[in-house]
Amino acid sequence: MLLILIYSDDEKTSSKILEEVPHVEILRGVFVTWEQEEKVRRALERAKDKAISEWERRGEGPVLEFAVISLSDAQYNSIRHMVRRSLDGEAERVAAELRRLASDIRGRRRAVAELKARFSRLAREVSRLTTASAKLGLETSTLLDMLEAYKEANAEYLKLK
Known part of the structure; x- marks a missing residue:
């Protein structure tokens, strides 16, 4: 199980990041998924690349921070x-x-x-x-x-x- 924490000042960005990753949102910006960590990280990296390109293109863009934490059974x-x-x-x-x-x-x-x-x-x-x-x-x-x-x-x- 993975715990994913996402912070973005743009609500559209934070809601679209995990579209391709099955998950349950337990709190705003806090997700639990059973997917493989590699798939989750790829989705997050794509979102980060998109945010960076937005910054480069317009000179501004969404703030995006995230963490992926593997959870033990306990x-x-x-x-x-x-x-x-x-x-x-x-x-x-x-x-x-x-x-x-x-x-x-x-x-x-x-x-x-x-x-x-x-x-x-x-x-x-x-x-x-x-x-x-x-x-x-x-x-x-x-x-x-x-x-x-x-x-x-x-x-x-x-x-x-």
């Missing part, structure tokens, strides 16, 4: 409750969106293309959270509730024409 266990709380919060949010989507599909409140796009986005979120749960060894009732909401939304999605 260290991970000491922050596990924070990771669980973050996963639960995300799962709760996704479950609520899935229930709204299922309701919108039943009521045909939006265009079919928009409903399908929402479902695809939420399906990716469910997949991401399910993978994170498995990799981090966390299974909670909130995640199971999200999966139930996904099943409900999927059943409605399959009825769309």
Whole structure:
């Protein structure tokens, strides 16, 4: 497990840095990932190179500082409750969106293309959270509730024409 700390004065920069690295954000700028350290470092180096080129091109750019810390099992266990709380919060949010989507599909409140796009986005979120749960060894009732909401939304999605 890796703990990643990122500081940037540009919120867009800090939110985009780890797009290609699966992770859970436990606090703003504090992430936990199960990915290989080399992949994480490459993503961070690309972001650093981009920030440097921005500085060179415009004479100014975002501040970017980061650290990657390998966690032992004992260290991970000491922050596990924070990771669980973050996963639960995300799962709760996704479950609520899935229930709204299922309701919108039943009521045909939006265009079919928009409903399908929402479902695809939420399906990716469910997949991401399910993978994170498995990799981090966390299974909670909130995640199971999200999966139930996904099943409900999927059943409605399959009825769309």
